[in-house]
Amino acid sequence: MSISSSASPAGHPSVSFGKVGVLLVNLGTPDGTDYRSMRRYLAEFLSDSRVIEWSKLYWYPILYGIVLNKRPQKVGKAYEAIWNKDLNESYLRTYTRNQGEKMAERLKDLPDVVVDWGMRYGKPSIAERIDALKQKGCDKIVLFPLYPQYAASTTATVNDKAFEHLMKLRWQPAVRTVPPYHDDPAYITALANSVRATLSTLDWEPQLLITSFHGIPQSYAKAGDPYPCHCHKTARLLREELGYSDKQLRITFQSRFGPEEWLQPYTDKTMEALAGEGIKRVAIMNPGFVSDCLETLEEIAGEAGEIFMHHGGEKFVHIPCLNDSDDGMNVLEAVVRRELQGWV
Incomplete structure (x- = not known):
């Protein structure tokens, strides 16, 4: 009161x-x-x-x-x-x-x-x-x-x-x-549901799901920032929730800025190389972002998709952030x- x-x-x-x-x-x-x-x-x-x-x-x-x-x-x-x-x-x-x-x-x-x-x-x-x-x-x-x-x-x-x-x-x-x-069961379940919902609308099946997280400089992680550990745990729990193998889900890091080495593997470099590995159908998501924004809509749904298709990819889909959805x-x-x- x-x-x-x-x-x-x-x-x-x-x-x-x-x-x-x-x-x-x-x-x-x-x-x-x-x-x-x-x-x-x-x-x-x-x-x-x-x-x-x-x-x-x-x-x-x-x-x-x-x-x-x-x-x-x-x-x-x-x-x-x-x-x-x-x-x-x-x-x-x-x-x-x-x-x-x-x-x-x-x-x-x-x-x-x-x-x-x-x-x-x-x-x-x-x-x-x-x-x-x-x-x-x-x-x-x-x-x-x-x-x-x-x-x-x-x-x-x-x-x-x-x-x-x-x-x-x-x-x-x-x-x-x-x-x-990052490891809350409700969060992992919501991420898995968002993957299933998007993939259910496709007439093709991705060979690989990429979880792209915002990067930080490696020096920050070496100084004790727990961020990379949290990202890897989220990706692992999501993979387990979806029942995927190690080869079906991969973690990458995006949005590097400046001359320092950032967390790797880099999302853009990964997208360039996938077709050469025989991976032509890809789904990508941004579990670290609560809302779609510049880094998800422009950098990933736009640029990353273009990079992948330009380097031999055939099918690409971006899975939206959870945003204000029920999940x-x-x-x-x-x-x-x-x-x-x-x-x-």
């Missing part, structure tokens, strides 16, 4: 408390595909020291002198190709909003729970939504970074940003951060209800 304090001394503001907030946080999105919007988004993203761990003395001259002058146009064109024209926004924003609204509907049996959503980069910001939840009487908040596998450059930077804002608040809400759920929402709801235990 939300309570508005009426016992405050004269001249002091009344406050509301007694509710529990659930804040779903995804990576982020530019507000538009134009140069200024893209530059603003990329500047915030690429200046995050969790994302690029190089010394600022070395990285910032490159970022502000080269990257932010050239990359906004290129990335803007890529976003333009997969933009949700109906709502004039990225599909990541569309799906994250839908996930927030559907989560609120699913938790209607818990009247003291308030659901909201935000972005690590861009709008709506984490700080803005924490303040909004506080204003609605939430003195406890479950912070849910929407990443099944933990990485410092994703999960940790969401938590960092939230606690950075909490440091500025006189009355901090109690906060729980949601742990990774996808079942996963998010199961995680949220587990993390709410003891608070509601």
Whole structure:
């Protein structure tokens, strides 16, 4: 029950408390595909020291002198190709909003729970939504970074940003951060169901299912990041759930950036080589992404498919992310209800 304090001394503001907030946080999105919007988004993203761990003395001259002058146009064109024209926004924003609204509907049996959503980069910001939840009487908040596998450059930077804002608040809400759920049975089942559903629509059978995860530099993994272990476990559990052999499912890593060696095998290089191995029919999915976005729609459904077909492939299909599907929402709801235990 939300309570508005009426016992405050004269001249002091009344406050509301007694509710529990659930804040779903995804990576982020530019507000538009134009140069200024893209530059603003990329500047915030690429200046995050969790994302690029190089010394600022070395990285910032490159970022502000080269990257932010050239990359906004290129990335803007890529976003333009997969933009949700109906709502004039990225599909990541569309799906994250839908996930927030559907989560609120699913938790209607818990009247003291308030659901909201935000972005690590861009709008709506984490700080803005924490303040909004506080204003609605939430003195406890479950912070849910929407990443099944933990990485410092994703999960940790969401938590960092939230606690950075909490440091500025006189009355901090109690906060729980949601742990990774890369091996959660509901998540593995949902992934397997999505594979079966897509393959059931085809008039051909893939020889290989590729699970393409976003990569990180190998140096991050060597420094102790558990991300590659989480990805491999997800892929293994999915293979077992589907009843596939080692030869029927393969794990790859995409989206490398800069001169460092990243986690391998690389998705694009794998797609180039498959036909030479006699593999002409391929299905690919992105288990590490909760919502379809630039990296899944443009980089994988688009570019990876083109690479495969150009190098001798014959049949290709991209399996969509779980997005706001019933199975996808079942996963998010199961995680949220587990993390709410003891608070509601």
